[in-house]
Amino acid sequence: MLRFSSTALTQLPTDALIVDVDCVGGEPTAALRRCSAAFSDVADAYERHFNAGDLRPGELLVLPPTPDRSATVFLAPSRVHPQGELRAEDFKRLAKTILEETLRRGFHSLAWLPFHVGRGLDETEIRRQLLYSFARSPELELIYLSENCDSDPVGRVSIFTDGGAEKEGGKGGYGVVLRFGDHHKEISCGFQQTTVERMELMAAVVGLEALKRPCRVRLHSDSRYVVDTVNTGLLFRHASRQWKGKKSRSMDLWERFLDQYLKHDVEVIWIKGHSGIEDNDRCDQLAGEARQAISLAIDEGFRSKQAKRKSKPASQAAPATPVNSSPPNPTTPGPATTNVTAPANVMSGGKPKKAGDPCRACGHALEKRIPKKHKANAAYHFAWYLYCTHCKRFYHVEEAKVDVAESYKTR
Known part of the structure; x- marks a missing residue:
């Protein structure tokens, strides 16, 4: 989950903070200056590790929490030079490393200071790559501290x-x-x-x-x-x-x-x-x-989607079930057919709401069934559905809809 925050860094409730740094020029990036204004030890640690040659592109440098700073700081060298190009493949690799380190340490929230935008990826593309990298871990709260978050x-x-x-x-x-x-x-x-x-x-x-x-x-x-x-x-x-x-x-x-x-x-x-x-x-x-x-x-x-549905080959379309079929010809041998009279609400298009209601296609009574499983990570699911044993159609009913987020709140 992504959210934007205007909270000061010293008051931001997060497990880790990602800071973009330069690993060659030795110049503080905007993210480093912003972080150093809140935590003076970060600038000192950066200078010490830079002089020791510990900073390499794509490799994280981890600063553990201190008495004045409860969050772990990840110094993330994203490019060789402050004015260098930030390439998509390099950023993807760096984001993957950050995600793996975050999950390994059992963190639940991660704050991200904006990376330097120069040549290469722009701000929008950085956000896109960031969201895609963390999309498979929805349990992580990703807090993006954009440039205009300090405004009123x-x-x-x-x-x-x-x-x-x-x-x-x-x-x-x-x-x-x-x-x-x-x-x-x-x-x-x-x-x-x-x-x-x-x-x-x-x-x-x-x-x-x-x-x-x-x-x-x-x-x-x-x-x-x-x-x-x-x-x-x-x-x-x-x-x-x-x-x-x-x-x-x-x-x-x-x-x-x-x-x-x-x-x-x-x-x-x-x-x-x-x-x-x-x-x-x-x-x-x-x-x-x-x-x-x-x-x-x-x-x-909507129209293009409807056109695609209508253009499906006949072999893919659902078989039509006759309603009010004519009686069999007595001169033609074969099994007798039963006339099925469709109720009025079938012809008018009324949607079934409970077990026993007629199917909109063939008029047979519907059965109530419970799904065996639900789709993972879905925003909602249906606790039950209506099924027609005659034409194999099924119907989702609004009152059976269960909101995942609401169900979590009531636990």
């Missing part, structure tokens, strides 16, 4: 978002409210066909894309889908694998979100919807008005 917290941009859709694949819209000091901006848009998840996520994306320069941001959303995907590290794990095996219809939006997330210092916060929070209620109103607009936009990401 009042200078944060507050973004409230909300989105909704009438039904799966129906009309939808989103609303966004941005606040910075006395400045206020509202954004909304409606779409012909989309989903609730895409509208919730698109609201967050559009809100971040509206910022004209890197900012400190508090992004508020009442969508567990958006908040948990980010705060549990699931987004970074999928991105680190180049989205392999990810079948989300919102992958295009998650890529846009990640690009913006890496540009800004974003804190994603969950809020309860319809709970009297003024800006959240306003977003809900904007989203509703956008859905009812006369001219609605086209959600290209």
Whole structure:
């Protein structure tokens, strides 16, 4: 999990602190100067080890805790010269070494001072590589102390978002409210066909894309889908694998979100919807008005996904089950067929909610089943589902949804 902090180094609750240093020129980097201002022993240790020739690119130098400094300090030589190029492969190797050392020592939190940005990787790419390196260890708290974290917290941009859709694949819209000091901006848009998840996520994306320069941001959303995907590290794990095996219809939006997330210092916060929070209620109103607009936009990401589904070969499509099939021809030998009458809610598209409800495809009564296992590191899972023994379809029910983060809190 990644978070941004404005806490002073002397008061920062962390097990370890990563400091970028030069191993040839002997010049203190910005990270070293910032650390030395809080802990004088770090600068002395750096000078002593530099003179002894102990600093080598890619090799960590560990400074154990002292009575005045509870955190272990990792001096991380990332380049040969202060103005040298920071290459992606070197940074990946260094990040891997830091992760291995952190896990070996049993640390739970790790603070990272920004590396010198010169030639080679820029700040955004450094953050990306950092998140990808730590994506497989979501239990670690990664605290990023960016350059603008020492600024006044009042200078944060507050973004409230909300989105909704009438039904799966129906009309939808989103609303966004941005606040910075006395400045206020509202954004909304409606779409012909989309989903609730895409509208919730698109609201967050559009809100971040509206910022004209890197900012400190508090992004508020009442969508567990958006908040948990980010705060549990699931987004970074999928991105680190180049989205392999990810079948989300919102992958295009998650890529846009990640690009913006890496540009800004974003804190994603969950809020309860319809709970009297003024800006959240306003977003809900904007989203509703956008859905009812006369001219609605086209959600290209949703449409392209639907087109891919329709273009599947017939061999991959699910076999159609006839409803109200005609009686057999008495002159033609063969087994008798039974007429299956589909209930009204099957034809109208009502989603089953409990055992015994008819299947939307064939009308047979559904059974309640318990899954044998759940997907690892998922933000949520379903405690049970409904299954049709006739056409082999299954249905997830909202009331069976279990939020992983909430279940941990109640333990």
